[in-house]
Amino acid sequence: EVQLVESGGGLVQPGRSLRLSCTTSGFTFGDYAMSWVRQAPGKGLEWVSFIRSKTYGGTREYAASVKGRFTISRDDSKRIAYLQMNSLKTEDTSVYYCSRVGSGWSHDYWGQGTLVTVSS
Amino acid sequence: QSALTQPASVSGSPGQSITISCTGTSSDVGSYNLVSWYRQHPGKAPKLMIYEVTKRPSGVSNRFSGSKSGNTASLTISGLQAEDEADYYCCSYAGSSTVVFGGGTKLTVL
Numbered sequence: 001e002v003q004l005v006e007s008g009g010g011l012v013q014p015g016r017s018l019r020l021s022c023t024t025s026g027f028t029f030g031d032y033a034m035s036w037v038r039q040a041p042g043k044g045l046e047w048v049s050f051i052r053s054k055t056y057g058g059t060r061e062y063a064a065s066v067k068g069r070f071t072i073s074r075d076d077s078k079r080i081a082y083l084q085m086n087s088l089k090t091e092d093t094s095v096y097y098c099s100r101v102g103s104g105w106s107h108d109y110w111g112q113g114t115l116v117t118v119s120s
Numbered sequence: 121q122s123a124l125t126q127p128a129s130v131s132g133s134p135g136q137s138i139t140i141s142c143t144g145t146s147s148d149v150g151s152y153n154l155v156s157w158y159r160q161h162p163g164k165a166p167k168l169m170i171y172e173v174t175k176r177p178s179g180v181s182n183r184f185s186g187s188k189s190g191n192t193a194s195l196t197i198s199g200l201q202a203e204d205e206a207d208y209y210c211c212s213y214a215g216s217s218t219v220v221f222g223g224g225t226k227l228t229v230l
Contacts, residue, residue, distance in 0.1 A: 103175075
């Protein structure tokens, strides 16, 4: 059974940093691209970042709203994807979901999400 | 890139069919057959319902179907059931290894 479990969320002050983790099981992690998607309270889904598998160069992409502040990475030996979030802003407050990227750039499996609250 | 445009809400009675539209541009929906749809119940993670415009993942009911014409994709749910009441989101590949989501549609089963 495919499982994705996010951790690392919490309350953080503006300007500070936080690192999210997405621990996976039930599939060959190294074969898949991974993504982070967020959802602000009462709002819709927003794609945040994406990292390819090492087979495809492990390249990374970011939404304009987080580029230069967030960094996605992966540890294939541990089956974990990370999202390092720096210079956090109040508008980054959201539930952050980790997802596996499947056929046709779809997000075929999702974690349960972890809440990040940026507030002073 | 700007979010794809979805109606804020749609409704239907049990047994009826409804369609949710998702309008993008020639840079996303119009250029790629890479539209996916997600269902999200309150407080839960999204679930993939349709990918590559028309394909259903294993385990998803054949009451769900997708289509596309030009810059607009659509999700049709036939034989509405109470469990279908949820928020629905479309998503499209937008080039340069990025994707864009729609603003979401709240489906109410009357």
